[in-house]
Amino acid sequence: MDQASSALHTLRHVFGYSAFRGEQAAIVDQVVQGGDALVLMPTGGGKSLCYQIPSLIREGCGIVVSPLIALMQDQVQALRQLGVRAAFLNSSLEAGEAAAVERAFIGDELDLLYVAPERLMTGRFQNLLDNARIGLFAIDEAHCVSQWGHDFRPEYIQLSVLHERFPNIPRIALTATADAATRQEIIERLALHDARVFVSSFDRPNIRYSVVEKDNPRKQLLRFIRANHEGDAGIVYCLSRKKVEETAAWLKSEGIRALPYHAGLDASTRESHQTQFVRGEGIVMTATVAFGMGIDKPDVRFVAHLDLPKSLEAYYQETGRAGRDGLPSNAWMAYGLQDLVLQREMIEQSQAPDEVKRVERRKLDALLGYCEAPACRRQVLLRYFGEDSTPCGNCDMCLTPPETWDASTAAQQALSTIYRSGQRYGAGHLVDILLGRATAKVTERGHQQLSTFGIGKSVSETQWSTLLRQLVAQGMVGINEHGGLLLQDSCRPVLRGEAVFTARKVRESAPSSATTVRKQIEFESDEARALWAALRQCRRRLAEEQNVPAYIIFGDATLQQMLEKRPMSLEAMYELSGVGDRKLDAYGMAFLEVLQDHARRYG
Structure with missing residues (x-):
């Protein structure tokens, strides 16, 4: 079986999916053949499969560098449900449990091993690597390596040692978020200069x-x-x-x-x-x-x-x-x-x-x-x-497109108030001046004497706050280190009346149509609602027996297919997305009995 066929076979029989999405197939092929890869793919886009499948195809164990204990435990639980020999090494394990994982690793008994970057860099773990067969290194949450990123972790910088010590073992770095500067730093820090870069769409249309x-x-x-x-x-x-x-x-x-x-x-x-x-x-x-x-x-x-x-x-x-x-x-x-x-x-x-x-x-x-x-x-x-x-x-x-208004005069009033009050006060104080409120702070500073005091009574307080934010957003107003607003050079044309300033009208709250999403399950009848409840109850029972989260048994998307397609045989259930060999054997009959019993009851 060639590599492409092997990857599809693994995808179908282990993970229960009939086809790769987007660039998954190209990424898997790159790593299976021994090449390095930098993968930028949105959360929910299927990043994990990009290193899990190559780990199952290549000889040796895939080492997954992951920053959080919770992620390791969740992924290992899910993989074991699929029949994959997976384990993790982190501080949550007792000494005896960790030793058993290490023995399995050295003994070539694991397909995937998840490890934190701090443990990876210890002398003990480096010795383990020298005595084991390694299929690949996967560096998850790779943006953690970048000081320009939003979640910098110093331990990640040391991961370049993987390339130095194991130059012939492929590495795949993955992240859901990285702008151009962060991507470049990932490449530099991890020595991924020869890596093929895969950038999927960042769009999450759902x-x-x-x-x-x-x-x-x-x-x-x-x-x-x-x-x-x-x-x-x-x-x-x-x-x-x-x-x-x-x-x-x-x-x-x-x-x-x-x-x-x-x-x-x-x-x-x-x-x-x-x-x-x-x-x-x-x-x-x-x-x-x-x-x-x-x-x-x-x-x-x-x-x-x-x-x-x-x-x-x-x-x-x-x-x-x-x-x-x-x-x-x-x-x-x-x-x-x-x-x-x-x-x-x-x-x-x-x-x-x-x-x-x-x-x-x-x-x-x-x-x-x-x-x-x-x-x-x-x-x-x-x-x-x-x-x-x-x-x-x-x-x-x-x-719900926003309404706009010609706010040129109001903008001039706001900019003038910022200037006349000394360019060092926050938005709340400025709005008080514009609305003519003689607060203690306003009178203490003599700002009730300003020519702009009370000049903006025709505009609501909320609209003034919105207008000031929009002036900041367009770079006409800056914010000093103490939160005071100050003028920027770009405001001059508006202040002099040489340019029009169009602003969004305030939206007191988002209209319901702007936030309401289609319910994930829309029941056509009480019968469908009853079946959905029965399927979820079956999943909950199996999850409690296995001591795992319910979604690890089957996700909502798979249950939704059961609701829509009503499979009446194991062969038909095997056609559903997310149903692989191991899950069909372990859970197929339990869900099939629910579907068949429901059909008899409502048939």
């Missing part, structure tokens, strides 16, 4: 992107969940640990099954909450970005941000945790100018070199451009990663 302006964000979040995701699994990201815990407690008080997750919780609590989220159904995890990377849960139906992320890379990576199974999902974010001020303060107050700060400012500017996009958000997002696209028709800007 995800609907929406941004709303903050106006009691907790209540906005609750309305969003109630309207779109009652009973669904989701992730809510917050910037601080305190906000994570407060938000989780508040959602819980409102009847949402919410759990907190952040680095300040003790290890046992974090592990317990993560396990409940991964194995349960309908749990909302409220978390800092410490949670999420490597979480292999395909049925997360939404990701919400209550605070602005650090960059578009971070945002893309975090929202990409929704809808890994390809079913309709939401990426929802609430933000305001104060978020931008806070992120700028964090950049300026960090100990990073000036060059790093400049890069971080540029990344934040790009994120602001996305938030204030006057048209399709997906186009802005994809353009950032060097990809052109047409309007998607599946984001809030496409579904």
Whole structure:
């Protein structure tokens, strides 16, 4: 059997899929033949298969460098369900368990071994490598090697030693997020100069992107969940640990099954909450970005941000945790100018070199451009990663295009107020001046005497806040290290009345049509609803018996095919996507009995 046939045979009989997607086949072929590869593929695009299949075809064990314990455990569990000889080495193992894995590795009894970068670089593990047969090295989450990336990890820099010590063993580096600078640094840091680079489309068409302006964000979040995701699994990201815990407690008080997750919780609590989220159904995890990377849960139906992320890379990576199974999902974010001020303060107050700060400012500017996009958000997002696209028709800007107004006069008033007040005050104080509010701060500084005091009473407070954000987004107004607004040279034509400034009208909240996604299962009848419940109950029972997450038995997409196609034999079930040899043998009859019993009952 030639390599191409062998790869397809493995894909069908082990993983249960009849055809490769996108460039998977070319990537697999490159690595199977011994070549290096750098793979950029969106979350849910099938990156894992790009090294798992070559590991099964090539002689020796595939070594997978992975940054998180949770990812290793999830993937190893899933692979063992498929009959693949997989194991991991990390700090969660007792000494005896680790020794057994090492013996299996040396004894050529493993197809895949997952290991953390810190352990990989130890002298002990390097000796193990010298005494084992290695099929390939896979470096997952490769953006961690880049200091310009959003998740830099110093240990990754040392991974160039793999090329030095094992020059004839192929390496495949994989990531879901990397702009041009990050890609180049990955190549340099990992010595992948001769690697073939595969860049898949970054588009996730099943995800609907929406941004709303903050106006009691907790209540906005609750309305969003109630309207779109009652009973669904989701992730809510917050910037601080305190906000994570407060938000989780508040959602819980409102009847949402919410759990907190952040680095300040003790290890046992974090592990317990993560396990409940991964194995349960309908749990909302409220978390800092410490949670999420490597979480292999395909049925997360939404990701919400209550605070602005650090960059578009971070945002893309975090929202990409929704809808890994390809079913309709939401990426929802609430933000305001104060978020931008806070992120700028964090950049300026960090100990990073000036060059790093400049890069971080540029990344934040790009994120602001996305938030204030006057048209399709997906186009802005994809353009950032060097990809052109047409309007998607599946984001809030496409579904409900914003109204605009000639804000030239209002912009002049705002710019003049910034100038006359000394170019050092935040948006809230400036809006107070424009609206003629004689607050303690306004009167203390004598700003009620300014010619612009009260000049903007015809414009609402929310619209003024929106206008100031748009002036910042277009580079006419800057933000100093203390959060004060100051004029930029580019504002002069507007200030002098030589240019028109068109602004978006404020949208108090996103229209329901902009966030509502098609339910992943739309039942045509009570009979179909009953079958769906029976299939899920069967899956839940088998998962509890195996002590694994339900999706490892079969994902929602496979159950949906059972619902639609109603296979009445094992041969017919084998035709479903996601049903390979091992799973057919292990679970086929259990699901077939459910389908046959249902047919008799409703026939």
